Amino acid sequence: xxxxxxxxxLGINFGGLRAVDGLNIDVAPRQLYGLIGPNGAGKxxxxxxxxxxxxxxxxxxxxxGELLNGKKPHEIARMxxxxxFQNIRLFRxxxxxxxxxxxxxxxxxxxxxxxxxxxxxxxKQEKAMEEEALELLKVxxxxxxxxxxxxxxxYGKQRELEIVRALGTHPKLLLLDEPAAGMNPQETQNLMDxxxxxxxxxxxxxxxxxxxxxxxxxxxxxxxxxxxxxxLACGTPQEIQNDPQVIKAYLGE
Amino acid sequence: xxxxxxFFLQLINGLNIGSIYALxxxxxxxxxxxxxxxxxxxxxxxxxxxxxxxxxxxAGLPWYLACILSxxxxxxxxxxxxxxxxxxxxxxxxxxxxxxAIGVSYLLENSFQLIFSANPKPYPGFxxxxxxxxxxxxxxxxxxxxxxxxxxxxxxxxxxxxxxxxGKAMRAVSEDxxxxxxxxINVDNTISLTFAIxxxxxxxxxxxxxxxxxxxxxxxxxxxxxxxxxAAVLGGIGSIPxxxxxAFILGMIETMVKAYISSQLLxxxxxxxxxxxxxxxxAGILGKSVKEKV
Numbered sequence: 001x002x003x004x005x006x007x008x009x010l011g012i013n014f015g016g017l018r019a020v021d022g023l024n025i026d027v028a029p030r031q032l033y034g035l036i037g038p039n040g041a042g043k044x045x046x047x048x049x050x051x052x053x054x055x056x057x058x059x060x061x062x063x064x065g066e067l068l069n070g071k072k073p074h075e076i077a078r079m080x081x082x083x084x085f086q087n088i089r090l091f092r093x094x095x096x097x098x099x100x101x102x103x104x105x106x107x108x109x110x111x112x113x114x115x116x117x118x119x120x121x122x123x124k125q126e127k128a129m130e131e132e133a134l135e136l137l138k139v140x141x142x143x144x145x146x147x148x149x150x151x152x153x154x155y156g157k158q159r160e161l162e163i164v165r166a167l168g169t170h171p172k173l174l175l176l177d178e179p180a181a182g183m184n185p186q187e188t189q190n191l192m193d194x195x196x197x198x199x200x201x202x203x204x205x206x207x208x209x210x211x212x213x214x215x216x217x218x219x220x221x222x223x224x225x226x227x228x229x230x231x232l233a234c235g236t237p238q239e240i241q242n243d244p245q246v247i248k249a250y251l252g253e
Numbered sequence: 254x255x256x257x258x259x260f261f262l263q264l265i266n267g268l269n270i271g272s273i274y275a276l277x278x279x280x281x282x283x284x285x286x287x288x289x290x291x292x293x294x295x296x297x298x299x300x301x302x303x304x305x306x307x308x309x310x311x312a313g314l315p316w317y318l319a320c321i322l323s324x325x326x327x328x329x330x331x332x333x334x335x336x337x338x339x340x341x342x343x344x345x346x347x348x349x350x351x352x353x354a355i356g357v358s359y360l361l362e363n364s365f366q367l368i369f370s371a372n373p374k375p376y377p378g379f380x381x382x383x384x385x386x387x388x389x390x391x392x393x394x395x396x397x398x399x400x401x402x403x404x405x406x407x408x409x410x411x412x413x414x415x416x417x418x419x420g421k422a423m424r425a426v427s428e429d430x431x432x433x434x435x436x437x438i439n440v441d442n443t444i445s446l447t448f449a450i451x452x453x454x455x456x457x458x459x460x461x462x463x464x465x466x467x468x469x470x471x472x473x474x475x476x477x478x479x480x481x482x483x484a485a486v487l488g489g490i491g492s493i494p495x496x497x498x499x500a501f502i503l504g505m506i507e508t509m510v511k512a513y514i515s516s517q518l519l520x521x522x523x524x525x526x527x528x529x530x531x532x533x534x535x536a537g538i539l540g541k542s543v544k545e546k547v
Contacts, residue, residue: 051435077437089432091425102425105418106437169437 002065004029004173004205005050010059011229012049019045020229023059025207027173027222030199033207034220034237038249042229043209044086047175050207051083052076064172078106082171084162086178086209092151096142096161099150100133103168136164139198156187160194167202174198176208180215188212192219217241225249258389263512264505269396269465271504272403276458277481278488278496279410280451286427286491287447290339290350294357295455296478300471301361302327302456303463304369307376316379324456331452332445340441358475365471376467399461406454407497413450414493423447427491480507483527489540498538 005027012020020042027033035043048054050061052073061068068076082103091099137143140160145153153161159179166174176195180188192215199206210216216223217237225232225246233243240246277299284292302323309319338357342350382394414420425433426443434440462477463469480503488499503523510522530537 053431053435073434074437074439077435083435085432089429091428091432093428094421094424098421098424101418102421102433102438103436105422165436 002029003027004031004064005207006060006062006065007046007050008060008062010046010049010056010061012045012054012057018229020049020056020226023226023229023231025224027205027207029205030203031205031222032195032199032220033205034216034223035207035209035226036211036213036216036223037226037232041226043226044177045229046226047083047177047209050076050175051081074106077103077169080170080172081175082166082169082173083175084159084166084177084179086181088155088158088162090150090158090162090165092149094150095147096137096150096153097130097133097146099161099165100136100168101129103165104129104133104136106169133168136167137161139167139201140164140194156183159183160191163194163198167198171204174204174206176206176210178209178211180210180212188215191215195219255389259512261387262390263508265390265392265396267505267508268400268501269504270507271501272400273458273462273465273477274481274484274504275407275497275500276403276454276461277477278485278500279407279493280455281482281485282488282490282493282496283423283447283451285485286493287423288335288339288343288444289347291354291482291490292339292451293351293354293478293482294334294338294361295451296474296476296481297358297361298327298331298452298455298474299459299462299477300365300469300474301330302459303376303469303473304365304471305456306460306463307374307469310377310379319379320457320460323460324453327452327456327459328449331448331455334452335444335448340444358478362471362475369471371471373468373470376463376469378464378467380464395461395465399465402457402461406457410450410454411493419443419446480523483523486527486537487530489537492537492539495537495539502538 003026005025007023007025010020010023011018023046025033025035035046037043045054049056050068052068052071052075056069063079063081066079068079071079091102094102134143134146137146140163142157142161142164145157150158150161163176163179179195180191183191195206196219198204208220220237222235223237223240224234225240225243227249232249233240233246235243277296280295280298281292284290284295305326306319306323309322310316314322334357338353339350342353378395380394380398382398384394385392385397414423422433422438422443423446425436425438426440430440459474481500484499484503485496486499487503488495488497506526507519507523510519514522
């Protein structure tokens, strides 16, 4: 058996602060995995290390066996880790379709000069990319908004567009940072269905940070709880819910 | 010359200087949009472009080869300038970048003075087309060629930025560099490309400018550079249509002031416009006002 993501003894220091320490995470193919913990536990810091925004101080990160330490964010994105953000970071003044086309285009790897010379892309290629973008937008029924500017989408749709844009890089592992933040219960339910649907459709693993326990317990097959940057518990939703350590961290003594 | 003809002539002059400013202002605005840097050395690239083309012409190369070589050298120069001077400072404060840019500008002007001496050099104009006569006003080939070439380049640039994938990547980086990286965009390449395009446009501006206003000298780029910067601010720095609009407005104001008010007060009036603009509408005519994130 081989895991999609293997994190071993991951740690990072910010000056004198040990923000994450000795963390291990194993995400299996097509697994829905939850990363939870109180505010400030270091969840987003873990995402930032997985995507190359921060360089880990120690430990290793492997994607399908390949070492990611020291790789640049755009290289990691092309290798197959894609993400969304806690606070939405769409390209606001680009259209919905253009937001997706940008991440689709990174599949075509060209250097600066070959990029300039290959500019007149064949009409056919262009057409195929547009079709794929529309196809991806259909996952969230966003295809009707293709030519709308991203900043004019309603809030919930913007969150969905971020997921579609992340899918454009053809990821093997999708990182969702609080995907349900600010959503109402109905929207959260739709999101849960959608996450399960796209796991099947694209055969990807999903690692998500979320505070909405109904969502986490409802769809995650495995959960890791961290507190102060260290592992508190790891297991199935059932095990986590009954773990005295976890209950203590969330509810106090 | 009748009043109407004089006015018409000034209109032509305004369009001519406006198109030169526009080509330079595009470089300022694109680099600002992507790297959030005001590249004060940008004006000196037009000087580099002028000198490279002069060297080629003096060496007996045909004009089109001189132009191509000058554009290529300047693009390369823009890329190298960014890699050596600005890239190491990408995480530094804006003021460090600004001071570095002024330093690069002085470095360029002074090293060209060392190499070519400070004496003006005559530029052999090569635009050899008939003069256009409209009524009693004759328009020299330099003027209409400058205008046509500039407008064509602006249209091409706009198509590039709006339609191509590289253009989309440029817009994405300008909106959110971090998110662009995480979507797989090679931000370093995108910034290099921006500097290359800006410098290529500056080289063309330098060649057209030298054809209209021979002789050339190593500080020839500084005043047009600053004027183009004012044009970019006037139109809204970071905005491509804004830079073009600002440049043509500035060109018109300049020639009209020269013709009807005073050529001595010209620069004071232009700089007063910059101050007024910054005081009243700092985001420029087409610029978006930046809202502080709360």
